[in-house]
Amino acid sequence: MLTLASPLADLKGAGKTTVARLKKLGLDTVQDLIFYFPFRYDRFESVSEIGSLQDGQEVHLIGQIDLINNRRSAKRRMNLTEALIQDDSGILKVVWFNQPFITKNLQVGDFVSLAGRVSEQYGGLCLTSPAYEKIPGYESGDTANLRHTKGIVPTYHLVEGLTSKQLRYLISQVLPLASSLSDSLPLEIINEYGLIPLSAAIKKIHFPDDESHLEEAKRRLGFEELFVWQLRAQLIKRQLKGRHSWEIPFNQEATQNFVNHLPFKLTDGQKKSGWEILRDLEKPSPMSRLLQGDVGSGKTVVAALAILNTKLAGVGRTLLMAPTEILAGQHFETFQKLFPTGLKIALLTGGRKEANWLSGKLKPTEIASEADLIIGTHALISDKVSLAPVALAIVDEQQRFGVNQRKKLSDLNGSENNCPHFLSLSATPIPRSLALALYGDLDLSLINELPAGRKPVVTRVVKENKRETAYAFATQELKKGRQVFVVCPLISPSDKLGSKSAKEEAEKLKNTFPDFSIGLLHGKLKSVDKEKVMADFLAKKTQILVSTAVIEVGIDIKNANLMLIEGAERFGLATLHQFRGRVGRGEEQAYCFLFTDSSSGETAKRLEALVKHNNGQELAEEDLKLRGAGETYGSLQSGFPELKIASLFDYQQIKSAQVSAETTVAADPDLKRWPKLKEQIGKIEASVHLE
Ligand code: ADP
Numbered sequence: 256m257l258t259l260a261s262p263l264a265d266l267k268g269a270g271k272t273t274v275a276r277l278k279k280l281g282l283d284t285v286q287d288l289i290f291y292f293p294f295r296y297d298r299f300e301s302v303s304e305i306g307s308l309q310d311g312q313e314v315h316l317i318g319q320i321d322l323i324n325n326r327r328s329a330k331r332r333m334n335l336t337e338a339l340i341q342d343d344s345g346i347l348k349v350v351w352f353n354q355p356f357i358t359k360n361l362q363v364g365d366f367v368s369l370a371g372r373v374s375e376q377y378g379g380l381c382l383t384s385p386a387y388e389k390i391p392g393y394e395s396g397d398t399a400n401l402r403h404t405k406g407i408v409p410t411y412h413l414v415e416g417l418t419s420k421q422l423r424y425l426i427s428q429v430l431p432l433a434s435s436l437s438d439s440l441p442l443e444i445i446n447e448y449g450l451i452p453l454s455a456a457i458k459k460i461h462f463p464d465d466e467s468h469l470e471e472a473k474r475r476l477g478f479e480e481l482f483v484w485q486l487r488a489q490l491i492k493r494q495l496k497g498r499h500s501w502e503i504p505f506n507q508e509a510t511q512n513f514v515n516h517l518p519f520k521l522t523d524g525q526k527k528s529g530w531e532i533l534r535d536l537e538k539p540s541p542m543s544r545l546l547q548g549d550v551g552s553g554k555t556v557v558a559a560l561a562i563l564n565t566k567l568a569g570v571g572r573t574l575l576m577a578p579t580e581i582l583a584g585q586h587f588e589t590f591q592k593l594f595p596t597g598l599k600i601a602l603l604t605g606g607r608k609e610a611n612w613l614s615g616k617l618k619p620t621e622i623a624s625e626a627d628l629i630i631g632t633h634a635l636i637s638d639k640v641s642l643a644p645v646a647l648a649i650v651d652e653q654q655r656f657g658v659n660q661r662k663k664l665s666d667l668n669g670s671e672n673n674c675p676h677f678l679s680l681s682a683t684p685i686p687r688s689l690a691l692a693l694y695g696d697l698d699l700s701l702i703n704e705l706p707a708g709r710k711p712v713v714t715r716v717v718k719e720n721k722r723e724t725a726y727a728f729a730t731q732e733l734k735k736g737r738q739v740f741v742v743c744p745l746i747s748p749s750d751k752l753g754s755k756s757a758k759e760e761a762e763k764l765k766n767t768f769p770d771f772s773i774g775l776l777h778g779k780l781k782s783v784d785k786e787k788v789m790a791d792f793l794a795k796k797t798q799i800l801v802s803t804a805v806i807e808v809g810i811d812i813k814n815a816n817l818m819l820i821e822g823a824e825r826f827g828l829a830t831l832h833q834f835r836g837r838v839g840r841g842e843e844q845a846y847c848f849l850f851t852d853s854s855s856g857e858t859a860k861r862l863e864a865l866v867k868h869n870n871g872q873e874l875a876e877e878d879l880k881l882r883g884a885g886e887t888y889g890s891l892q893s894g895f896p897e898l899k900i901a902s903l904f905d906y907q908q909i910k911s912a913q914v915s916a917e918t919t920v921a922a923d924p925d926l927k928r929w930p931k932l933k934e935q936i937g938k939i940e941a942s943v944h945l946e
């Protein structure tokens with residue numbers, strides 16, 4: 256007898272080859288198959304009459320076969336199956352290619368249901384390669400069992416050799432077993448949100464009778480996906496809150512003094528975020544907060560407030576991890592300026608080990624023994640040196656790090672009794688719903704404004720025939736003493752570090768801008784050389800900086816007001832927005848030119864979005880619309896599970912899932928009553944740790 260655990264080989268129609276193909280999809284058992292959901296549906300709403308068909312129409316027909324046979328097409332050397340189908344209103348020609356077995360299945364006199372598109376061919380209408388299905392009981396009016404050609408028909412992700420029709424057939428065999436699945440969601444939650452039971456949802460997700468069935472099924476299954484993810488987040492949060500951390504008092508006088516000495520006034524967003532962070536630090540449980548703000552919104556100085564208070568508390572130091580050596584180096588400079596006295600700051604990257612109170616060749620251990628603030632790259636988590644005691648761990652541009660790297664930073668270097676406070680900085684603006692889904696385990700602070708007086712960057716898409724005009728404009732700006740960034744994409748996969756493409760571009764530009772000097776930055780340079788290139792640009796020794804995507808994050812050079820991006824179509828919107836964020840930080844009007852020779856409509860739409868929106872948040876919403884959630888969040892955050900059903904647009908549902916997860920974990924922190932949910936969380940955990 257078939258059970259949920261039965262191997263798929265036990266099913267009718269699942270021979271060796273089919274079983275092997277199903278295995279490629281990760282499907283071994285009946286249960287796996289039941290949980291293999293469609294990714295799309297075709298809709299064959301009503302039955303058309305042959306007599307009233309029109310060219311190009313998507314149709315669903317029911318008729319009787321008048322004639323059917325195979326022949327070889329002489330010209331194209333393939334097998335043609337041709338048939339004539341008749342209903343009360345007329346006769347239609349049907350053609351299939353290279354499926355000679357159809358004539359074994361369908362015979363003259365059979366009633367069939369067909370779905371596909373009709374088109375005008377050889378002077379008459381013809382239905383080409385339709386999905387077909389025999390209707391044995393049709394004379395007696397029985398079409399209830401049509402699976403492939405009637406109503407809402409599921410389509411599955413496949414591998415070579417497998418068809419959705421086969422999957423529908425196999426799934427319809429095992430679907431009755433869905434009734435024996437016990438529900439994984441707590442009953443209170445099912446009732447509270449009016450969800451349908453799991454078994455019903457599964458039947459309806461595969462073979463919905465109508466749209467409302469499909470809706471119900473998606474709501475139920477989507478809720479569960481989000482709920483499990485939020486449960487995991489709540490467990491992480493709870494675990495963290497259960498640990499102890501240093502209580503870092505808010506030193507009002509010193510903070511006020513620091514703020515008063517800044518060359519600018521903090522924005523409201525900066526003040527509010529700073530306040531939230533400082534309040535967290537005072538608590539005995541570790542902070543776990545994400546500070547999100549568009550490029551240039553001034554997150555660094557907010558982080559500085561936390562660093563200052565941590566230092567003054569005298570309990571432990573701060574670690575600041577940045578994704579690139581250049582950025583780490585720049586932070587090293589910035590923080591020395593922000594704290595001209597009294598703070599011992601060290602830089603620890605693969606290429607540089609420095610400290611502002613020591614000199615010479617330094618060992619990490621020397622640095623670690625005294626520093627108040629250690630800035631670095633991955634080196635911070637890969638080095639064997641203990642940097643403890645760390646009271647505050649900060650990750651800049653956190654979207655560039657995996658969940659594990661972040662976790663490692665705060666796990667390492669605590670003390671026996673205390674776990675560091677943790678602060679993430681991110682410039683990837685994401686829709687509200689997405690933030691809630693992705694960062695359920697973090698508290699969120701938002702800086703939703705730019706410092707006053709920033710002018711939006713004027714962005715233009717430049718076609719090849721306007722390149723000269725763009726260069727003439729650049730020359731003008733250069734003559735005024737401004738500086739220019741040029742970003743180039745990788746031109747060949749073998750050129751992983753982009754040295755070739757960047758070099759070639761720099762050579763070209765030497766001819767275009769003979770009066771100006773050009774710096775070159777790419778992944779193959781040693782870190783000292785990178786630093787030198789950046790330092791030269793900062794000191795205006797070079798006026799043009801050609802670089803690969805390494806320029807993307809963080810770098811702050813006020814005098815550069817023009818950004819030229821080559822092959823713009825090759826970058827994602829979020830990345831392009833990050834590039835653009837490199838300019839427009841000073842007083843001058845800034846410009847961003849997107850060069851592209853792509854004529855694809857989709858590219859045009861994406862680049863136009865960039866022209867239209869200067870605000871990262873708006874751009875993110877637009878990006879999500881253009882590309883769909885899957886692609887967007889995938890690149891946003893490693894470690895986020897693939898959602899099969901749930902929509903990341905659905906703020907309401909995500910919020911409900913979060914609230915329910917909170918209640919569930921509060922009532923039963925070990926999920927003793929919910930072994931199935933625990934199992935699902937375990938699966939996520941395993942996949943996250945595989946990265
Ligand atoms: P991001 O949020 O992208 O990390 P930064 O912290 O690098 O931004 O800040 C960008 C620039 O804006 C820096 O030069 C910084 O000194 C400046 N800045 C920060 N806050 C303000 C403010 N309130 N007013 C004016 N300029 C500011």
Ligand code: MG
Nearest residue numbers: 554555651809
């Ligand atoms: Mg920054």
